[in-house]
């Protein structure tokens with residue numbers, strides 16, 4: 001399983017999301033530490049594995065209002081690690 005360090009994600013959010021959650025402005029986030037991939041099809045008529053691109057994302061949830069969003073990890077510089 002590919003994971004991220006939640007503390008590094010929190011540090012990134014504190015630096016980049018200066019006003020906290022965009023809906024309630026609270027800054028108490030739950031970080032899903034597992035890495036997910038959004039699958040992007042090059043051709044919408046096929047689901048051939050070779051035609052797919054991936055966007056690495058993690059889930060971030062506001063513990064106050066429940067707003068849940070995806071963060072594109074490839075744009076953050078946050079490193080991942082493998083853990084079983």
Ligand SMILES: [Zn+2]
Pocket residue numbers: 021022023024025026062063064065066067
């Ligand atoms: Zn919120």
